[in-house]
Amino acid sequence: MPAFCRDCERVAEEMATVCAACGSARIISHPELFSLAIAHVDCDAFYASVEKRDRPELAERPVIVGGGRRGVVTAACYVARSFGVRSAMPMFKALRLCPEAVVIRPDMAKYAASGRMVRALIERLTPLVQPLSIDEAVLDLSGTEALHRAPPAVVLARLAREVERTVGVTVSIGLAPNRMLAKMAVERGKPRGFAVIGRGDAASVLAPMPVSALPGIGPKAAARLAARGFTTLGALAALSPAEALSRLGEDGPALAAMARGEDGRPVEPSRASKSVSAETTFDADLSALADLERALWPLAERLSVRLKAKALAAAGVTLKLKTASFQTRTRHARLPEPTQLAETLFSAARALLAREATGASFRLIGIGADPLADAAEADRGDLADPDAPKRRAVEQAIDRLRDRFGPGVIGKGRGLSIPPE
Template sequence: MCLDCLENGKRDTAQDICPRCGSSRTRCHTELNNLKIGHVDCDAFYASVEKRDNPLLRMNPVLVGGTTYRGVVTSPCYIARRFGCRSAMPIWKAKKLCPDAILIRPDIKKYQDVANKVRTLMLQITPLVEPISIDEAFLDLTGTETLHKGGAAQTLAKLALRIEKEVGITVSIGLSHNKFLSKIASNMDKPRGFSVIGVEETLEFLEHQPIEIISGVGPSLQEQLKRDGITSIGALRRQSISFLTDQYGKIGKQLWNYANGVDNRPVTPNRRRKSISAEVTLSSDVNDIKTLKPLLWSLCEKVSERTRDAGFAAQVVILKLKTSKFQTITRRRKLTHPTQIAEKIWQQAFHLLVSEVTGSEFRLIGVGLSDLCDASLADPVDLVDPNIERLLKTEETIITIRKKYGTASIKRGRGMHRTSRVKSG
């Protein structure tokens, strides 16, 4: 199959060149027309959108992320990646590797708009689309052959071309017989990749792959596995389920399944969101409550607004701190009732913060909400807490004013802070 003109047929030459258009972007696989589960991943998404919108950036290394040296890289373009720049890398380190890199502050609203356009095109080929982040999703194309007059591979290749033409960014596609393998495949040939892992080759393919290729196997679990002599998926497959569950708990069975190429998870549209959060990296380390307090309030207002806009309420408040030594601290408190109110989120988050500010210096602070539920369950009138009604009216008034005059038009006193301590973006 040609990825550029979509010519589909049997290969009759030794060269992988499309006889119709001359493109070298062809794929030949014995199971190409039998596989149905795709994973579509936008290439260097944030950086690609910035380059799309500013052609002068196209041939330059670009880093989207914090615009101060204490920030982190959110999305490096592929030119910057040649120098060793990676996502989540500190800006100072990325700039050391690539001094000419151009730093751009993230524009999440713009990226979400682009993601929505990509998602719309996905839904035009199948209703079974499961987003797993802003820039990637699983698609199940079972039963769509008659509708699209072609197999899943050809339909996905056509989707990639439409995204390039209509949205202006590129994607990489993985095609396989389950979600686990299709996600691995989409990362094999970036950018503009199209990789296939068939049923027959699954075990052979996985045999020598490193254990870290399994999504969810982080540094801590990697160390545990390596201490037990398990460094490859092949070595993992040769363990018994009972050994893996005894050693690693519930995830042991899932590890065994993945090592054997088994993943029975269906592609689930409208997958339930688990949490909503916001965080900020500080321009210098902070160890006093006076400086952190207004930042915390600002974050509480932000997650409150995001929760309200998404149609949710939340029952668990999460505080996230990162120390100057890059140690991450996470604390949480459960509310009696789900809430959307910034003041109630603040009360719990501030209580958690006070307990942690005991001399350590912090470089990042964040607030999150989990145990999400429908907004209709938010903040019931409570006879024990008569302030609820007043808090609701106050926040509704603030929201109304901000919608009319802008976010900066009205602030609570505790939200006033010196912006020099906050990282841009």
């Protein structure tokens, strides 16, 4: 069976559990190992890993990245996960499960900078890279073996080592014949994993999995399938197209095909993001306009960072507020021209906020870009706003300094008025 060592790249038709050349136990073997080319690369507990990289004394500690006690968990390291902490969990519940956890406020500028470094390393391998988030991408390495002088599996192992060496975080890799199977594979091996699902073993690997393992099948959809007698992928996979249509409706044949490991989606480098946003939940409800503005500014900076990382711009701004009674308000304004600038995003959202801050108490505030535009259209300036290119140049200079020396090296005066949380 084809195999190779992830650490020294020794390739063999048969390999023991330990590499004879370097002694590593990180051996990958699979009948289709050197014929598969679709990979899913996912950073392990990315935000928490970046924080541990910058604070080595936290290496063995449980770390949670997220808001205050009334916020939610943005990310949790694997030590914290062993206590049951999960992303999107309310912070009070996470701290009840893991009271000794170190809680760190999110630093999106730092994470975006690290994410760009990982992305740059991935994009050196193939032009067919489809980013899925700041720390995750799918890539097609078909036809690259001659270029890299190695099959995709070996090239991916090199990538993982290079990310660890230069960025200081770990990644997990899923290798398969299509995107869906690659995604399922990457989830099997975390952290620092490398898992393979081939064409020949897809049916046997998927059959015992719950239906919720399929992309897009959440708890409600899984409950509906269970009510019809389908709890595993094997049960779905056994349906013919006609049976699937009859028993599950229009989506039935596609679900049955996915349960068999079939996925015809190509890797699309130009896939457009549907939305970009940032929000925060307060430790205590806020009602005063000045307090809400102070909370809005760092969100505008975070949104600006995310837009730049995705090479996108905001053609409009959406303000989101959640009242103390959990009612959500959204307000929208179209911009004169697309922008990536935090100051412009903030000004537009602040005008919307001023009309809402009339005494009501709010527990959450958010800002989003809607609709999105290409970055090339952003902040070009016109007769009505001739200084836009100058503001863009200033912000780009700030971004370069932050990328090089860290997010706290420089900031605008507006940020100095924000009290520590």
